[in-house]
Amino acid sequence: MDYGRKRIRELSSKYRIPLIFGLCLLPSLMLGYLWQASKGSWLNSKISLLCETQSFSFHRYKTDLLDGLPEIELPRMVYTKPHIFKPPRNDVLTMTPWYAPIIWERTFNLEILNEQFRQRNTSIGLTIFAIKKYVVFLQRFLETAETYFMVGHRVKYYIFTDRPEAIPNITVKEGREIVPLRVQNYPRWQEISMRRMEMISHYSQQRFIHEVGFLVCVDVDMRFSDSVGVEILSEVFGTIHPGFYAAERQAFTYERRLISEAYIPRDEGDFYYAGGFFGGTVAEVYKLTKKCHEAIMADKNKNVEAVWQEESHLNKYFVYHKPTKILSPEYLWDNNLGNPQFLKKKRFLAVPKNHAAIRNKRNLHLK
Known part of the structure; x- marks a missing residue:
């Protein structure tokens, strides 16, 4: 204790x-x-x-x-009701596996589309190249465009040319404008053809993005012969080449040499697209043309030229960047190919010409 x-x-x-x-x-x-x-x-x-x-x-x-978003509200319209079990066309493919529509006559209602695009205040740029003697095609091209192209909508005709003084003096409708763009000439027509991607890319970034919502890029040696309207507009679209609409992919004239940036393997590809008619929003056209131009320059550094110049690179682009809409051969046709039954309209036609005369600076006579 x-x-x-x-x-x-x-x-x-x-x-x-x-x-x-x-x-x-x-x-x-x-x-x-x-x-x-x-x-x-x-x-x-x-x-x-x-x-x-x-x-x-x-x-x-x-x-x-x-x-602040605009509200698109259609007015009262009367038109034929669409039916689930009655497709408007069952003779042609109207939808791709990646859900891009293929545009044919009777597959759209232009009245509805016009109203939608008008309310969106859509503006369209149309690019064409009229270099050297190709200025001879401008008169008919512009006159037919004023009749059939994007009727009722605002349009800027962007004309790339080395001869702006040769552009015809044509009065265009209200809301439409001819815009000359002076560009360099090149000695070889193949070089001119390939440089289109570079020029469209450059102007898309510097100018077009501030002026228009969509770009449509076409060849000048053509004429409009029927309506070409807002049904074609989408993020990015291509046009099925009239010479290959029914061909298998092995028959496509893709670039098949591994050394080229435009190379496409024989087991790839959906359609063969024409270099003379493509487009989309300015942003998407910029990406497309920039990519193609870079590939063309990479080939040039290897002393390689794709078999069909910029068209080969366009097809390579569309293999891996699927278009959101595809135009049928109605939108690019040559009457030398005949009149197949499936072709309900011929909207944009090749003008008969002498290629040698145009490219070699000889006398030219248009039919």
Whole structure:
């Protein structure tokens, strides 16, 4: 018993000072904790308030942005009701495996589409190249375009030419404009053909993106012979070449040499697309033409030229960047190919010409 009391006295004596110090420090620690808790609560409240304010501000921004979107509301229209079990065309393919529509006569209602695009205030740029003697095609091209191309919509005719003084003086309808763009001439027609991708890419970035919503890129040695309207417009579209609409992919004249950037293996490809009619939004056309131009330049550095110049590179692009809409051969036809039964319209026709005369600067006589 005495030993136990003695031991308690020893421990008490040993820890007296730390115990006293601890008891003195305890109130300070408690006050500090309370202050920190109060400070943290204040800070948290401030952060919460800031977040709520930012959230409200961002929410208001999003709401304002969405409230500002245009509303597309069609007026009353009377037209034939579509039927699930009565497709408008069953003689041709009208949809690709990646759900891109193929545009044929009787597969769309232009009245509905016109109203939708008018309310969106759509503007279209049409690019054509009239270099050297190809200026001879401008008169008929522009006259027929004024009759059939994007009737009722705003259009800018972007004419790339080395001879702006040779552009015919044609009066265009209200809301339409002829815009000459002076470009360099090249000695070889193949070089001119390939440089189109470079020029469209450059002007898309520098000018077209600020002026139009869509670009349609076509050959000038053509004429419009029937309506070509907003039914063609999409993010990016290509046109089935009239010489290969029924061909198997092994028969396509793709670039088959591995050394070329335009190379496509024989077991790939969907359609053979014509280089003379493609387009889409300015942003998508910029990406397409920039990619093709870079591939053309890479080939040039290897002293390689694709078998069909820029058309070969366009086809390579469409193999791996599927178009969102495809135009049937109605939109690019040559009367030398006859009059197949499936072809209900011939909207854009090749003009008969002497290729040698055009390319070798001889006398030219158009029929």
